[in-house]
Amino acid sequence: MPGDRVLFQPELDTADDTTVAASLCEVRPHVIISATTPSSAVLRAWRDAMGAEPIAVVRIGPSRQPEKRGLPSMEAEPQHARLPFDVPLFSVSGPSSGAGAPADPEEAVLFRALAIAERFVQEHRAKRDRATAVAPRSDGERESVLVVGAGVVNLVTAHTLLTNGYRVTLMDAGPDPRENRPWNHYGCSRGGGNARMFTLTEMDDYHPRHTDDADSNLVFDRSPEQLGWDIRRDPAAVAGDQAWVQDFKSPPRWLTHAYNHDIFGLNRRSGDLWKEWMKEQPHIFDGLHVRHDILRLYQDEADLAASRHRQDAIGATLALFGPDAVRERFPALARARHDAFAGAIMVRGFTLDVHRFMTELVDLLEAGGAELRFGQRAERILRDSADVTGVLTESGVFHRDHYVFSPGVDGGTLLGDTGLAGQVHGVLGCWTTIPNTTQPLQNSLKVARRGHIAADANVTVGEDESGRPALMIGSGYGWTGADPRNIDERKLESIHAAVADTVELLFPDIYQSxxxxxGLRRTEKYCVRPWTASNLGIFQTARAVSGAFVVTGGHNTGGFAQSPVIAEAVLHALRGRHHPMHTLYHPSRMRRALGAVPDSLPA
Known part of the structure; x- marks a missing residue:
């Protein structure tokens, strides 16, 4: 294990109390995972040795029957009892049958026990962090906040803050999204395709899920032609790129399984918030071509079977279809190539026109009195000895009570000022648009093609820039490293060609017409998404002179999907309250759990 923070000492299972207590006093672990509960004498010695440090016991029970876990939640596992000396006890009575659970029952039990232990330690560290936070103002004045970055995540955050009584200033180096400039003048949200999707697995973990899944750890070592993600023109351009890849390869599998569960828990909370928002403010969404229920197509039968288990486990499945039923129920796919899909799953979710959504949010911010500063770059974060005092821009210094940064892949010196330099890299995705006129598609799609350059594709029902019915197809993973402009045009072309192949596979008549x-080249574009090596988002909170300084970002393919829960977490941070995202997306989560990542790891 990296950092030797997880110790395996099976001999203690049959040792006497004196030996167990002596070992605990020497090692001083925060959590014990065991099939038995320590005696009061052992707990007393351990408690005395740890002083004020938190301790807990995770007890593993028989693993004959799968334990039915509830749907993924962002909340921490509840304790089952309190042992002597106020030591919390957690119990794992069998292998988890949830999404992504290991097939081996013993491994599943251990993975869940380790995840409970890690979350317990992380929550206590988050509690310690909160103890140094600045309390909200109490002088009756409306608190002010500078929101830097106008991607869809920060626009949702700015809207949330405005409706909760904050005086909002929104700043972005790019142009106003309502000006409809050329796509390459904007960042990821406005510069990519006019489509975004929410599903319960929309933001996901891309680490290997199984011991035989070696290819997942090699995606950054291979070009798209080799079914990898490395699209860089100059691999030596940024010295820190390989350190980021090493971070990606470092987490043990039990931790990445915990990551996946945590992401899905945040997705579920975000889905609830989307529902509330659409119900309470329907006028925002009325003109956005919102399409509910997503049809997931799978070209590979084994992939379909695995995904069915995964979707069932998170409560996403609505219906199942064989290949013939797909062609019958969805006429737009009737002429698809004979090998286009082995079947499909209808799942909970929705899509909408993200460009129009952003325009609507900017209009609401302006109408609500927010100060909008487009075309203005935040250059440096100013501090006194520790706390943030303001933000330097080309037109002067901005002082506010709070600061919320979501700079995407173009953070530059800003991320360096936050201590997050090198943590956010770019992963490119390609877009194209086709007509949706003859036997139009009604439900947006997710398309899985195992062993293909465009392995995952979204097909979103909406309108093109002229207002005509259209399908927006987004697909591909192209890692740019820390420099989002380090793109090899030849490699980029291979991804565009793979997206075109998916269009021809599903819609051959439209492709020919x-x-x-x-014909597709006329609508091709791409966007560079902010990505982290952990595959988790980033949520960092620090002190400002009069409030809080928050950095969010790195949400890979799920920024839009999780934007309501991100906004909720920001609101909690500005109010001095805890939110699970503060723990789950802490930028040092892996290092805080396991210690420093070694320079090299065994294969």
Whole structure:
């Protein structure tokens, strides 16, 4: 294990109390995972040795029957009892049958026990962090906040803060999204395709899920032609790129399984918030071509079977379809190639026109009295000895009570000022648009093609820039490293060609009618998404002179999907309250759990 923070000492299982107590006093662990509960004498010695440090016991029970866990939640596992000396006890009575659970029952039990232990330690460290936070103002004045970055995540956050009584200033180096400039003048949200999707697995973990899944750890070592993600023009351009890849490869599998569960728990909370928002403010969504229920297509039968288990475990499944039923129930796919799909799963979710959504949010901010500063770059974060005092821009210094940064992949010196330099890299995705006129598709799609460059694709029902019915197809993973402009055009072309192949696979008649590959080139574009090596988002909170300084970002493919729960977490931070995201997306989560990542790891 990296950092030797997880110790395996099976001999203590049959040792006497004196030996167990002596070992605990020497090692001083925060959590014991065992099949038995320590005696009062052992607990007393351990408690005395740890002083004020938190301790807990995770007891593993028989693993004959799978334990039915509830749907994924962002909340920490509840304790089952309190042992002597106020030591919390957690119990794991069998292997988890949840999404992504290991097939081996013993491994599943251990993974869940380790995840409970890690979350317990992380929550106590988060509690310690909160003890140094600045209390909200109490002088009756409306608190002010500077929101830097106008991607969809920060626009949702700014709207949430405005409606909760904050005086909001929104700043972005790019142009106003309502100006409809060329796509490459904008960041990821406004510069990519006019489509975003929410599903309960939309933000996901991309680490290997099984011991035989070696390819997942090699995606940054291979080009798209080799079914990898490395799209960089100059691999030596940024010295820190390989350190980031090493961080990606470092987490043990039990921790990445915990990551996956935590992401899905945040997705579920975000889904609840989306529902509330659409119900309470329907006028925001009325003109956005919102399409509910997503059809997930799978070209590979084994992939379909595994995904069915995964979708069932998170409560996402609505219906199942064989290949013939897909063609019958969804006429737009009737002419798809014979090998286009082995079947499909209808799941909970929705899609909408993200560009129009952003325009609506900016209009609401302006109408609500927010100060909008587009075309203005935040250059440096100013501090006194410790606390943030303001933000330097080309037009002067901005002083506010609170600061919320979500700079995407273009953070530059700003991320360096926060101590997060090198943590956010770019992963490119390609877009194209086709007509949706003859036997139009009604439900947006997710398409899985195992062993293909465009392995995952979203097909979103909406309108093109001229207002005509259209399908927006987004797909591909192209890692740019820390520099989002370090893109090899030849490698980029291979991803565009793979997206075109998916269009031809599913919609051959439309593909031919628009002129095939050459016809698609007229609508091709790409965006570079902010990504972290952990595959978790980033949520960092620090002190400002009069409030809080918050950094969010790195949400890979799930920024839009999780934007309501991110906004909720920001609101809690500004009010001095805890939110599970503060723990789960802490930028040093892995290092705080396991210690420093070694320079090299065994294969």
């Amino acid at each position: 628009i002129g095939g590959r050459e």
